[in-house]
Amino acid sequence: MNEFIEQKVQLQWHEPKANYDVVIVGGGGHGLATAYFLATRHGITNVAVLERKYIGGGNSGRNTTVIRANYGIPEAVRFYQRSVELYQTLEAETERWIMHKQKGLLWLAHNEAGIRAERARAEVNTAFGAKTEYVGPKEIQEIAPQIDMMGGGVWPVLGGSYHPEGATARHDRVNWALAEGAMRRGVHIHQRTTVIGLRKEGDRVVGVMTDKGPIGAGVVLSAVGGHVTNLANMAGVRLPIRTHPLQAFVTNHYARQFDPIVASMGLLFYASQTARGEMLIGAEIDRQPSYSYRSGHHFLQSCAFRAMTLLPFLRNLRILRQWTGVCDMSPDYSPIMGQTGVDGFYITTGWGTWGFKAIPAGGEQMAQLIATGETPALIAPFGLDRFARDRTLADRGSAGTH
Ligand SMILES: Cc1cc2nc3c(=O)[nH]c(=O)nc-3n(C[C@H](O)[C@H](O)[C@H](O)COP(=O)(O)OP(=O)(O)OC[C@H]3O[C@@H](n4cnc5c(N)ncnc54)[C@H](O)[C@@H]3O)c2cc1C
Incomplete structure (x- = not known):
């Protein structure tokens, strides 16, 4: 397959529903991959991805596309190696030429x-x-x-x-392949939709307020890249970002x-x-x-x-x-993935300058967490609570440049 004979990606747009089982805020690689893996691995398709601009308009479409697992600590090597391997098969799985090389x-x-x-x-x-x-x-x-x-x-x-x-892979193609794969299975993606608030019942997050109106959610995942402290603030979560x-x-x-x-x-x-x-x-x-x-x-x-x-x-x-x-x-140059201490509000952040390579594994693991309620062993060390427990994962040299 090459650039000239491949078909155009087929993205199916919908009107927003009043409620979804899962609302993912941020249509970058991590939000889209989580939606993709929820749909393909767990059959969870009553999912919306809300993106304030266009999919891949954040860092996932602005990076230098380096994929590697040569990190400096065991937890990171295992996690990024999983991502390197998922990237190697992503082209065959999505049937889209992501130009992985x-x-x-x-x-x-x-x-x-x-x-x-x-x-x-x-x-x-x-x-x-x-x-x-x-x-x-x-x-x-x-x-x-x-x-x-x-x-x-x-x-x-x-x-x-x-x-x-x-390796490298063409960043926007990665975003589109994941978006198409998720949409084909029933996930809704709403571009030009900004989350401006979180809806709460007691201590639990039960939905989002967007610039186009409210949307209810069983679970809200924040996947908003560099804008994360704003969104976490809405839930009352303070982040070391x-x-x-x-x-x-x-x-x-x-x-x-x-x-x-x-x-x-x-x-x-x-x-x-x-x-x-x-x-x-x-x-x-x-x-x-x-x-x-x-x-x-x-x-x-x-x-x-x-x-x-x-x-x-x-x-x-x-x-x-x-x-x-x-x-x-993040202060230790490692990602933060998982629960936040606020019911119904999950987070995938701390991707800094190194999160493109993590898109498939990050999505896979967050989908498993949301689907099962159990934190997978591969990402257990990367929880937000590590800072309170004095279990940071310092991996400064592995940011490559910092
Ligand atoms: C110049 C550059 C080079 C890089 N090079 C590499 C590299 O070589 N290798 C590597 O592994 N990583 C690299 N990175 C890092 C990598 O790009 C990011 O870590 C990764 O793309 C993060 O993905 P994400 O989905 O978390 O965030 P993003 O892709 O930024 O997606 C977040 C999305 O959330 C949306 N959003 C924000 N707020 C709201 C809101 N309130 N409502 C709705 N939507 C909202 C944004 O518009 C955005 O589209 C680089 C980054 C940059 C900037």
Whole structure:
């Protein structure tokens, strides 16, 4: 199947009903995947996804599409590996070409501490089910000959880790495939519908108030990306989340093939090549928390400079587009999934700069929780209560850039 012969996605729109068993606020990857897995794995289809803009209009349509499981702690490695595997079969399952491509991911170290960190990453990954190996400079050159191993004389590449299952997939296609799969089974998706309040009976959340009127719900799931503190406030839930903008950009077409995804822990950038041949480059969050979708020249200049230090061929390319999303950053760099302490109100958040790769597993696990009322073992460590219990899951280095 290719782009020219595949059929258009078929999205079936409906008028909103007065009540649903499950209302999911946010039509990004996590909201759509939860709806998809509720319908396909549990036969729960009296579900509405409410999206204030258009599906995939948040971070799920703005990211740099990196999929990987090379995290730094056992709980995260297991969870993200599940997602890596679900992505590998998502194309066949949804019968939609999501342009999933396994590329391999190189994570580069520039000093002794970095080398130790990458050796440790390879050990932890191998022990908990992800394929990652330590690689020396010679192997790195073979995988990505375009890298300047001297790092411009300042950032020499001394070693790194290689994660062969590192992949990318076309972000908007992932959103559409999940939306179509859910809608085909009876789920309603309502775009241009903003949740402006939560309806409560006593302490229980029993529905939402939208800009188009009230909707009743057995369960409400918040899947609103960087806007989560606003929604959680409506339920009286205080979250340890700060919202930070994250920017990225693409260049024009690079005539040669650039196979892997390359990330530098020292220079804090990562790069990969899109199916069109553009170089897609991302870096760390803006330091100042805000809900701003503005892109800035400072980011562009600083990130481009760092990227060119290791990939000098970028100097000959031009920047075509730059954009921004707003990220729900948790203090331990791990997601927060599950119940909130308020009956009828669930949450999937803390996806920060790393949640695209988690979309299938996050949706699968949240659907199981909502369908059964039991928290699945895979996401049990990621509950909101971990902060009160002093059981945070610090995985800072694994955000790649931060
Ligand atoms: C530049 C950039 C690069 C990134 N790169 C990567 C990467 O390479 N790999 C990776 O794994 N992750 C990456 N991420 C992170 C990833 O994109 C996110 O973590 C993920 O998409 C979050 O999905 P989500 O469904 O939780 O949120 P979103 O996709 O943001 O969806 C939330 C939706 O909720 C809607 N909404 C908000 N408030 C309301 C309301 N009141 N009523 C109704 N709807 C509402 C929004 O409009 C939005 O569509 C990147 C993010 C950015 C910004």
